[in-house]
Amino acid sequence: MITQKHISWAIGLAVLLVLPLIIKQIFPGTDRYYLHLVIQILIWAFIYTGWSMMGRFGLTSLGHGAFTGIGAYVTVMLWNFAGITPWIGIPVAMLVATIAGVLVGYPCFRMRITGHYFALLTLAFTEFVRLCIVGLRDWTGGSLGTQPARYGDGLSLYAMQFEPNRVLAYYIVLAIWLVGLIIWVKVDRSMDRYALDAASQDEDAAASVGINVTREKLKITALSSAMCAFGGAIYGQYQMYIGPDTIAGLGVSLNIVFAVIAGGIWSLFGPTFGAVFTQVLAETLRVGLRGSETLSKLLGQSALALDTFIYGLLLVLFIIYMPKGVVGTLAERWKRKARP
């Protein structure tokens, strides 16, 4: 049966499929820039969705900046120094991230480290990975970052490089984003989701009805870290540049957490909305602050750090006033209206 939901999905998908054309019509000349913005939003939306897999069950990890970093760096290092195609490199990177996630997760879950302590432990892990990247500067380029070696004209199936063709890049990341949503829905409808909801509420009670809490948490950690590693790798392939600040490290972790909380940690489109929100905000602030002479004079270079400051402020406000995020809160209002 075709419901209203199916129709809205079909319309939404149709709009997304012709979006490059729409952008070309609205912003002739600057369409490459706007398409770039959309591509970035979609890549981050996928990564945020990956994080929310854990975040929604109370596993507030600050370690996902490490997973995106592992995804990007392992893929690029294998390509640059061993000539291994990303078709193999990305699965390897995902495997490495999954193993790292399980190694950090297992002792935490076994010893029931949750909440603040879990966040702190994973934070330390992120910092560890960032220091490794910076320390291995002969390969990784240190804090300056590095680039995947360009293959031919930069457009290659073998090297998984597609940056010059923005429209192609758009459809690739659109497909990836959609797969992310499908994974979210699959998890949401699985029995494991109930088990993790139960465990996030009361681990003893969950264990008493036969749930192996440690195993359930490890499963979702593996999925979440693999997704974020994949997102990180795609980010590197598209940007053709990876740096410890842009794709690995604490800044990335915090950005992920902020975006998802703002968007809605329990909603399908929450992470995506978070990506739209943070990317547009960052871009507006960057362009706006650079352009404003008064601000530049007043604050100098530090004006560029204002966006981080505003993030922090907004994060606090969201946690206090809108813990379900924008999407979650709107959905709730909508439901209340529909059910008089």
Place this chain on the structure above:
Amino acid sequence: MAMLKVDGLTKQFGGFTAVSNVSFDVAEGEILGLIGPNGSGKSTTFNCIAGMYTPTAGSVKFEGGEIGGLKANQVCHKGIARTFQIPRPFRNLSLLENVALSAHFGSNAHLSRAQCWAKAEESLAMVGLPTDATTSTDGLGAASLKKLELARALATGPRLLLADESLNGLDHGEMDQAADMLERIRKEKGITIVWVEHIMGVLMRVVDRVVVLDHGEKIFDGKPADAQTDKRVVEVYLGETEH
């Protein structure tokens, strides 16, 4: 042969001995009352059987196999379900989801999704709770939450049910109902029951046998009628008798 055999069970927390060398059996089909005043060690004994604590010494055998030291989820899979003294519902799930969850994860039968939901409805109906999918746990009173604990335990398909102080916080009518419920569970499902309580009242009517603990030691094991006249049991419950 005894279904559950607790032998020389001891549990220490640091230097404090909560349970000391306690032994008792539970026969198949029996309702055993495990009673004792606050701090007598009955909850610790209970938790050693249910896999929440690892016994310091002694053994717990279920259907011939050692279960002492297993994790709670493993004990559940052996066929032992438990309730909690203070109900611990999963507040973020609906009533039906609470129970369907334990049907899925608790039983060894690998039920399909539809079977889990059917089993959950059956368990909820058995204890007299609403079976529609939308009821949340929010509006439930103490008596209903106790019933939910039971429904959740039943959905795992146990052969032995450990009921922890089921009647705490209920009025007299509700206590009678709860006692009848346990009797019905045994009769209709053939489930053996260990009922942990600190009040003797209603329990005495339903149980076949009582084990009384005091200061971590077993002081009585026998018929409920005899317990009420046993000198040590009376002392424990009513304080020192005058000589």
